[in-house]
Amino acid sequence: MVAFAKQDAVAPGFAAAVGEARAGGFEAVLRLAGGRAAVFHEWTIALAHAVPHPEPRAGIHARFERTAKLIARALRGVGVDAHLGEVSGEYCPGGYSVNARRAVKLAGIGQRIIAGASHMGGVIVVGDAARVRDVLVPVYDALGLDWDPATVGAVDDELGGPDGSAWTAVRDALLAEYGREYDLVESDLDRATLSLARRLAPEHRPG
Numbered sequence: 141m142v143a144f145a146k147q148d149a150v151a152p153g154f155a156a157a158v159g160e161a162r163a164g165g166f167e168a169v170l171r172l173a174g175g176r177a178a179v180f181h182e183w184t185i186a187l188a189h190a191v192p193h194p195e196p197r198a199g200i201h202a203r204f205e206r207t208a209k210l211i212a213r214a215l216r217g218v219g220v221d222a223h224l225g226e227v228s229g230e231y232c233p234g235g236y237s238v239n240a241r242r243a244v245k246l247a248g249i250g251q252r253i254i255a256g257a258s259h260m261g262g263v264i265v266v267g268d269a270a271r272v273r274d275v276l277v278p279v280y281d282a283l284g285l286d287w288d289p290a291t292v293g294a295v296d297d298e299l300g301g302p303d304g305s306a307w308t309a310v311r312d313a314l315l316a317e318y319g320r321e322y323d324l325v326e327s328d329l330d331r332a333t334l335s336l337a338r339r340l341a342p343e344h345r346p347g
Contacts, residue, residue: 141180142275143171143263144346145232145250148283157282158346164275170344173250173261176232177279183267183294183304185311187211189260189318196258204251207260208236210321211247214313215240215264218306220298222246229288231276238264244293266310267303269294 142161148154149170157177158168166179180186193199208224215222221241226233230245238247249262265272273289280287295306318324329337 141167141169142177142279143169143180144177145171145173145175147174148177149346151283153282153284154346157279160278160282161275164278166275168346170346171250171261172252172259174252175234175248175250176285177276177283178232178248178263179265179272179275180263181268181271183265183271183296183307185264185266185307185314187262187264187314189322190257192257194256196253196256199258200251200253203258203260204236204249207249207262208238208247210317211238211249211262211264211314214310214317215246215295217313217316218295218299218309220246220295227291229286230291231272231280231287233287240293240295240298243291244269244297245291246293246295246298264310264314265292265294266307267294267296267305269297 161168212222212224215238223239223242224236225239226235226237227239227243227245230237232248234248236249237245239245247262247264252259269292273292277289295310296303299306
C-alpha cells in the first residue's frame with residue numbers, strides 16, 4: 141500500500157496520486173502520523189508502538205530519537221552502515237530517517253500524539269527498492285513534490301543479497317533491540333479491537 145499523510149490529502153493532486161498508486165498495484169490508505177506518502181510492500185517491515193504519557197507533547201523529539209536509534213542499532217547488527225538523519229532529496233523526508241552510508245534512505249518514522257498517549261510508527265525497506273521508486277515517481281509527481289528516486293535504498297542492496305533475504309534477520313534484530321528496552325509479550329488482538337478496526341477502516345481509505 142501507499143500510506144498517504146494528512147498533508148497529502150489536502151494537496152490539489154491527491155486524487156490523481158491515489159489513482160497512480162492504485163494503477164501501480166498498491167492500495168491507498170490515510171495514516172495517522174505526519175510526513176508524506178510512503179510505501180509498504182512484501183519486503184518492508186512495519187513497526188509501531190503506543191505508550192501512555194501525561195504530557196506527550198513534551199517528549200516528541202526524544203521519542204523520535206530513541207526509535208530512530210533503535211532501528212539504526214538493529215540495522216548495524218545485521219551489517220548495514222546505518223546512520224540517523226535525512227538524505228537530501230529523500231521521499232517522505234524527516235530528520236529522524238535512518239539511512240545507509242548517508243546516501244540512501246532505509247527507514248522512516250512518524251509520530252502521532254493525543255491527550256495522554258503517543259504513537260510511534262515506521263517502515264523499513266528490506267528488499268525491492270525498485271518497487272518503492274516505481275510507484276512513488278508518479279505519486280509524487282501528482283502531488284507536485286520534488287525528490288530524487290536514487291535516494292531509495294533497501295537493506296538487501298546494502299548486504300548484496302536477493303530481495304527479501306535479510307527480512308528475518310532484520311525482524312529478529314528489531315525484536316532484540318525492543319527487548320532490551322521493553323518486556324515483549326506475544327499476543328493476538330482481541331475481538332473488540334479487531335471489530336473496531338474494521339469499523340474504522342473505511343475512514344482511512346480515500347474514495
